[in-house]
Amino acid sequence: MLLIDCPYCGPRAELEFSYGGEAHIVRPKDPEALSDAEWGDYLFMRKNTKGVFLERWCHSHGCRRWFNVARDTVTYEILAVYEMGSEPPALPERNLV
Amino acid sequence: MVRYSFLSLLRNALSYHENWPQAWRSPEPKPSYEVVIVGGGGHGLATAYYLAKEHGITDVAVIERGWIGGGNTGRNTTIVRSNYLWDESAALYEHALKLWEGLSQELNYNVMFSQRGVMNLAHNQHDLRETARRVNANRLNGIDSEMLTASQVKAFCPVIDLRAGGRYPVLGASLQRRGGTARHDAVAWGYARGADARGVDIIQNCPVTGFIIENGRVQGVETAKGPIRARKVGIVAAGHSSVLAEMAGFRLPLQILPLQALVSEPVKPIIDCVVMSGAVHAYVSQSDKGELVIGAGVDHYVGYGQRGSLMVTEETLAAICELFPLFRRMRMLRQWGGIVDTCPDASPILSKTPVEGLYINCGWGTGGFKATPGSGHVFAHTIAQDRPHALNAAFSIDRYQTGYLIDEHGAAAVAH
Numbered sequence: 098m099l100l101i102d103c104p105y106c107g108p109r110a111e112l113e114f115s116y117g118g119e120a121h122i123v124r125p126k127d128p129e130a131l132s133d134a135e136w137g138d139y140l141f142m143r144k145n146t147k148g149v150f151l152e153r154w155c156h157s158h159g160c161r162r163w164f165n166v167a168r169d170t171v172t173y174e175i176l177a178v179y180e181m182g183s184e185p186p187a188l189p190e191r192n193l194v
Numbered sequence: 195m196v197r198y199s200f201l202s203l204l205r206n207a208l209s210y211h212e213n214w215p216q217a218w219r220s221p222e223p224k225p226s227y228e229v230v231i232v233g234g235g236g237h238g239l240a241t242a243y244y245l246a247k248e249h250g251i252t253d254v255a256v257i258e259r260g261w262i263g264g265g266n267t268g269r270n271t272t273i274v275r276s277n278y279l280w281d282e283s284a285a286l287y288e289h290a291l292k293l294w295e296g297l298s299q300e301l302n303y304n305v306m307f308s309q310r311g312v313m314n315l316a317h318n319q320h321d322l323r324e325t326a327r328r329v330n331a332n333r334l335n336g337i338d339s340e341m342l343t344a345s346q347v348k349a350f351c352p353v354i355d356l357r358a359g360g361r362y363p364v365l366g367a368s369l370q371r372r373g374g375t376a377r378h379d380a381v382a383w384g385y386a387r388g389a390d391a392r393g394v395d396i397i398q399n400c401p402v403t404g405f406i407i408e409n410g411r412v413q414g415v416e417t418a419k420g421p422i423r424a425r426k427v428g429i430v431a432a433g434h435s436s437v438l439a440e441m442a443g444f445r446l447p448l449q450i451l452p453l454q455a456l457v458s459e460p461v462k463p464i465i466d467c468v469v470m471s472g473a474v475h476a477y478v479s480q481s482d483k484g485e486l487v488i489g490a491g492v493d494h495y496v497g498y499g500q501r502g503s504l505m506v507t508e509e510t511l512a513a514i515c516e517l518f519p520l521f522r523r524m525r526m527l528r529q530w531g532g533i534v535d536t537c538p539d540a541s542p543i544l545s546k547t548p549v550e551g552l553y554i555n556c557g558w559g560t561g562g563f564k565a566t567p568g569s570g571h572v573f574a575h576t577i578a579q580d581r582p583h584a585l586n587a588a589f590s591i592d593r594y595q596t597g598y599l600i601d602e603h604g605a606a607a608v609a610h
Contacts, residue, residue: 098505099495112505116494118449137595141447141538145436147498170450171498 102178103156104164117153119143120165121185147171149188153181195391198302217383218390223397226423227255229577230415231430232402232438234258235267236378237555237562238430239385239396240570241577246392248571249578254394255424256386257417259401259434263382266432269500269532270563271455271477271489273468275312275373277332277339278605282588283541284335289585290568291372297567303384305376306482312373313342313351315471315517316366317358324604325368332370342367351467359516362474375468375479375487381566405442411550412442428553428577433498433533435556444548446556447594448535451492453560454502456529458521460484465518472604474513475506486521488514492534492560502531534559539599540606544573544586553577554591561606 099111125131125139144150150170155163167177167188177186196202196215206214229245231238234256245251256262274294276287298305316322325341332339344356347367356364386396397419404416405427414423429438439446461484470477475491490510493503507529515522536559537543543557555573558565572583582590593599 098503110505111503118496133595137447138445141594142445143436143447143449144440144445145448145450145496147434147437150496152496168495170496173497173499 099173099175101154101166101175103159103162104178104180105160105162106156109156109159113156113158114154115157117155117163120151120153145170149176151185195387217387218396220398221395223255223257223395223400223417223419223422226414227395228253228424229426229428230254230422230424231256231428232415233430233432233434234262234382234386234396234398235265235430235432236263236381236385236566237432237558237569237573238428239382239389240566241428241430241555241573242394243385243389243392244571244574245578246389246394249574251578252393254389255422256389256394256396257400257402257415257422258396258398261398262386262396263379266532266534266562267378267382267566269455269530270378271479271487272375272378272563273312273373273470273477273479273489274307274376274564275370276337276564277312277314277328277368277370277373278602279328279331280600280602281335282600283602283605284332284337286568286572286585286589287565288335288337289571290565293567293571294376295372297381297384301384301388303380303387305380305384307374307376309372309374310467310479311350311369311371312468312470313347313367313369315347315364315469315473316368317362317364317471317473319365321473322366325366328605329368338370338372340369340371342369351465351469353465353518353520354469355517355519359519361516362471362513364517373468375481377482378563385570402438403441405549405552407442407549412552426551426553426577428555428573430555430573432535432556432558432562435535435554439547439554442547442549442552446543446554446591447538448557450496450498450533451494451536452497452499452502452531453490453492453534454506454529454531455487455489456507456526457481457488458486458524458526461486461524469517471513471517472606474517476510476513476517478514478518485527486524492536498533500531500533502529534562536560538594540602541600542569542589543591544569544576544582544589545591546576546580546582547591559606
């Protein structure tokens, strides 16, 4: 079980949180102007990085606020927790094959 | 290939079973092949087998980063059924089920396919309506499926507690009698032996590190054992599909999630069917060794760790204990995880890709094992003919642009 450090409530067990998938996906400003391929890419295509992955979590059984997490998807080590809307902090390169 | 038979068993008994030949070779890779399959799980090996058998393409290598059948093929709960809702999936999974029914004879290898019946439980009025809808859809598609009342559920599986502690009352179920289980390792080994006998090279402990792509056309793969040229390449890598697609320069609509299972200590025969419940995230059957084989829901975050979170184990076992109070004092022997490639519509992708000569078979998510023979069969056709088989035409990667999604979250029966 993950121990996630909510930026607002402190460290809590994984079961208090829900997952929001890949972070930093920006909703296109003018969807009507996109091709089907571009819209499909926005809706469905995901990175699934093996290594350091930036993702969103919500403290749904706590403060109910969203935030971003940088986590290694192989070791599950949480490397950084940062607020929505902010840029990810500098992180070690450790993408693995 | 030595044919396995009663006589060969007898002959080898005389030499204390010390002279059985190896079931497949372990060759060094050749510099080039006509087709390279990336991934030596059940689906990849089946693809190679049917390429050789149905399409006469024997210059094939299956390249596996670990050992064959060591990924999701050896980590699932071995359930086989075809009771999917939509016409496209029903046809694909039923094609697989029909192949399962003759597979041991076809491969001359006992895959221990046991059609013991698969029950999907309904715990509330909504479940009942959805179950009835799926049973009716199955029957219209010629798939055996029937609706059971609560008392019929009890008659079919006496160890179940219909009250389920008041938490998960069983109101009814669907039953597919032709569904059941198979020995998952044997499926990989049987296909490996059959493919090898037809000239396919199976290369283990050889991770693929990149693709050789020239002018938008695949020319081979880079591997730990050096470059291997190929006219066509098929990716059948389940949990590592996204990693490989990124190497080849295209994107996939997958989420890679850990899915776990566990087995109990072995006991005498107690449950002779498969019981599944999508609503409470638990499914159970008993292996021939006597262990209860229990499957759980997925962890809800991207993970390559091949292990599951304990909170999911707890939730699953809580449901199992309510449904089967007599299992409460059993001890669990092993718990493990596989990493599954789930699609937004819980249906697989068997498709050409933006790279010429590169094909992908992925997105089976929580339920790929049951489809192994059918998946390999139609994917071999897709590679050999450079166009999809009628049964997998709808499962192209383009459906995430056209919107022709095949939503099987209900029939997938595993929470994700």
